[in-house]
Amino acid sequence: xxxxxxxxAGSAADIYINTPVNRSFTYKIPEQMxxxxxxxxxxxxxxxxxxxxxxxxxxxxPEGIELKDIVSRIDDEIIYDERIIRLxxxxxxxxxxxxxxxxxxxxxxxxxxxxxxxxxxxxxIENSRIDLTDKQKSIYDRIMSSGKKSHLIFGITGSGKxxxxxxxxxxxxxxxxxxxYLVPEITLSSQIHARLYKVFGxxxxxxxxxxxxxxxxxxxxxxxxxxxxxxxxxxxAVFLQCPKLGLIIVDEEHDxxxxxxxxxxxxxxxxxxxxxxxxxxxxxxxxxTPSIETLxxxxxxxxxxHKLEERYGDGKLPVIEIVKLQNSNEEITPRLKMYTNRxxxxxxxxxxxxxxxxxxxxxxxxxxxCAVECPDxxxxxxxxxxxxxxxxxxxxxxxxxxxxxxxxxESILKLGSGTQKIEEIISKEFPxxxxxxxxxxxxxxxxxxxDLLDMMHKREIDILLGTQMISKGFDFHGVxxxxxxxxxxxxxxxxxxxxxxxFSLLMQLSGRSGRxxxxxxxxxxxxxxxxxxxxxxxxxxxxxxxxxxxxxRKLINYPPFTRIARIVIRGxxxxxxxxxxxxxxxxxxxLVTEQxxxxxxxxxxxxxxxxxxGNYRYHIILKGKRLNELTAFVKTAIDSxxxxxxxxxxxxxxxxxx
DNA sequence: AGCACGCCGACT
DNA sequence: GTCGGCGTGCTC
Numbered sequence: 237x238x239x240x241x242x243x244x245a246g247s248a249a250d251i252y253i254n255t256p257v258n259r260s261f262t263y264k265i266p267e268q269m270x271x272x273x274x275x276x277x278x279x280x281x282x283x284x285x286x287x288x289x290x291x292x293x294x295x296x297x298p299e300g301i302e303l304k305d306i307v308s309r310i311d312d313e314i315i316y317d318e319r320i321i322r323l324x325x326x327x328x329x330x331x332x333x334x335x336x337x338x339x340x341x342x343x344x345x346x347x348x349x350x351x352x353x354x355x356x357x358x359x360x361i362e363n364s365r366i367d368l369t370d371k372q373k374s375i376y377d378r379i380m381s382s383g384k385k386s387h388l389i390f391g392i393t394g395s396g397k398x399x400x401x402x403x404x405x406x407x408x409x410x411x412x413x414x415x416x417y418l419v420p421e422i423t424l425s426s427q428i429h430a431r432l433y434k435v436f437g438x439x440x441x442x443x444x445x446x447x448x449x450x451x452x453x454x455x456x457x458x459x460x461x462x463x464x465x466x467x468x469x470x471x472x473a474v475f476l477q478c479p480k481l482g483l484i485i486v487d488e489e490h491d492x493x494x495x496x497x498x499x500x501x502x503x504x505x506x507x508x509x510x511x512x513x514x515x516x517x518x519x520x521x522x523x524x525t526p527s528i529e530t531l532x533x534x535x536x537x538x539x540x541x542h543k544l545e546e547r548y549g550d551g552k553l554p555v556i557e558i559v560k561l562q563n564s565n566e567e568i569t570p571r572l573k574m575y576t577n578r579x580x581x582x583x584x585x586x587x588x589x590x591x592x593x594x595x596x597x598x599x600x601x602x603x604x605x606c607a608v609e610c611p612d613x614x615x616x617x618x619x620x621x622x623x624x625x626x627x628x629x630x631x632x633x634x635x636x637x638x639x640x641x642x643x644x645x646e647s648i649l650k651l652g653s654g655t656q657k658i659e660e661i662i663s664k665e666f667p668x669x670x671x672x673x674x675x676x677x678x679x680x681x682x683x684x685x686x687d688l689l690d691m692m693h694k695r696e697i698d699i700l701l702g703t704q705m706i707s708k709g710f711d712f713h714g715v716x717x718x719x720x721x722x723x724x725x726x727x728x729x730x731x732x733x734x735x736x737x738x739f740s741l742l743m744q745l746s747g748r749s750g751r752x753x754x755x756x757x758x759x760x761x762x763x764x765x766x767x768x769x770x771x772x773x774x775x776x777x778x779x780x781x782x783x784x785x786x787x788x789r790k791l792i793n794y795p796p797f798t799r800i801a802r803i804v805i806r807g808x809x810x811x812x813x814x815x816x817x818x819x820x821x822x823x824x825x826x827l828v829t830e831q832x833x834x835x836x837x838x839x840x841x842x843x844x845x846x847x848x849x850g851n852y853r854y855h856i857i858l859k860g861k862r863l864n865e866l867t868a869f870v871k872t873a874i875d876s877x878x879x880x881x882x883x884x885x886x887x888x889x890x891x892x893x894x
Numbered sequence: 895a896g897c898a899c900g901c902c903g904a905c906t
Numbered sequence: 907g908t909c910g911g912c913g914t915g916c917t918c
Contacts, residue, residue, distance in 0.1 A: 248918090250918095251918080253917090253918095254895090255895060255896085255917080256895055257895090257916085257917065259918095260918090261917075261918040262918050263918060264918090279918085280918095281896095281917065281918080282895095282896070282897070282898090282916070282917035282918095283896080283897065283898085283917085284896075284897085298918075301918060302918085303918055304918060337895095881912085881913070883895090
């Protein structure tokens with residue numbers, strides 16, 4: 237395949253713009269402007285200046301329209317070619333956005349900075365062989381010799397998936413093929429970055445949202461030109477372009493941060509699969525707790541399944557205990573206290589998970605029981621130490637009210653516990669231990685995560701307490717105790733994936749303990765120890781949990797047995813939102829009887845979060861056996877629905893239904 | 895998504 | 907009599 241049409245000359249350019257209008261627009265190229273396909277420009281679109289993506293240059297001027305001039309050129313060299321237009325078309329068709337919106341997500345938005353990026357040499361890989369165990373070697377060999385392009389490595393935590401990824405990456409790069417290595421949205425990816433840098437040096441680029449836009453652009457260019465052959469990055473790195481793609485790795489493939497949460501709501505895992513198929517590249521997904529969908533696909537042979545069932549080196553699996561909390565005010569059970577003391581006396585460390593930030597999640601009136609709600613969202617506000625009341629959905633904050641807005645009582649109770657409160661409690665419980673709290677609030681400060689990694693490795697922290705952030709990607713050899721303060725949080729969310737999410741969270745956290753030479757101990761505290769998941773957790777039997785969950789999914793007809801699309805209707809007026817939702821549903825049901833017999837329409841109903849940021853929200857859930865039919869159905873239904881009083885959001889394969 | 899154009903209520 | 911509400915339509 238060649239892509240040499242980038243050099244066609246002409247006087248007009250077809251340009252995509254990041255706007256919901258799904259077509260390109262033609263602009264005149266000013267006389268002196270030397271423009272090529274594959275450059276970004278600034279254009280005036282409907283009265284405002286916007287970035288445009290040039291997709292073709294030609295002389296066919298449309299009749300009857302006065303074309304506008306391109307305002308200016310952003311790039312002085314080509315940074316993409318038609319391959320990314322094709323990919324954006326795929327995203328646009330799959331997730332029902334415009335091509336321009338897809339390009340807006342796929343392409344970097346920075347400008348070339350004055351300082352030249354350092355001259356990069358295409359370095360040789362320094363004598364880097366990764367030593368693989370027999371088990372790792374046999375999986376590596378099977379992937380390399382397999383006729384299948386897509387693979388899942390289902391390997392327990394600490395089983396050494398990374399070594400297989402790295403060996404495959406070295407192999408690809410040595411053949412002159414580029415590699416994209418995806419990691420979840422976490423700053424903690426610095427650990428894998430360091431390992432990759434050791435092997436690949438200047439051949440490695442990073443690509444994630446913590447870089448400045450100009451850094452992202454500079455790295456994009458190096459990868460596009462083949463000056464760097466391996467890229468490690470988050471979700472959007474799945475769009476990186478290169479001379480010839482050889483391998484895509486999706487580590488922790490179950491992680492929901494691979495799903496984009498604004499239009500187009502793509503899943504990087506699906507884009508990776510598509511690129512693997514269409515660009516003839518190998519895809520390796522890896523997880524200790526694969527998503528139900530992926531594991532199901534692997535069992536059916538759509539992707540090849542490889543299991544790693546033993547820990548790497550001397551590591552042993554931790555022992556897991558389920559401990560009943562006497563009541564919701566109990567925070568640290570004697571069991572957890574004992575194991576923590578024992579570990580720290582031994583020079584080891586503990587991690588505690590509480591999946592709830594802030595100080596107290598429930599603030600309510602002691603007399604009438606009225607909760608303090610966010611004025612813009614249909615949700616209770618959380619009390620944060622030093623900050624007062626905070627809404628976790630829109631960020632609205634206020635002082636703690638002096639009296640109840642409903643009955644005027646001055647008795648305002650702060651109930652429940654978040655990480656800030658647990659931090660206070662464990663500081664009292666263990667006055668001599670060094671405690672570090674990691675959650676969204678503490679991680680906001682610039683170097684928190686780097687300091688944390690450093691201090692953990694130097695054993696300057698005894699107890700690391702945090703939200704689910706601490707379950708991702710860490711590899712701390714001193715940790716022998718993992719405590720889950722309250723395992724019930726999130727289990728009762730109105731979301732068919734709630735159990736799956738909590739199970740993998742708890743299992744991932746358990747996997748943080750006992751990675752060194754000493755055996756790990758996990759204390760899972762819960763109010764409801766009868767819950768089905770704890771049996772499987774205790775045995776660390778993900779496959780058993782999977783089979784059980786699969787039965788339920790089949791029974792209630794949810795993924796992977798059906799595909800889902802979710803339509804959210806939102807707007808400032810509750811009447812027009814509920815009316816529009818009703819009308820859209822009627823349209824859809826008619827369409828089902830006329831043409832789309834395979835589609836099920838559920839709803840409309842108020843979304844579980846019925847109001848966010850002042851917008852009322854209703855949703856309609858659609859189910860279909862085949863994704864193509866489902867997508868076509870949504871497209872037809874939405875296109876013919878004309879109400880402009882409300883916004884409509886489309887989510888194909890949603891990861892949550894809130 | 896913006897933003898302009900256009901036709902009906904409460905103001906000086 | 908005018909200012910301005912947000913319903914509909916367009917964007918090279």
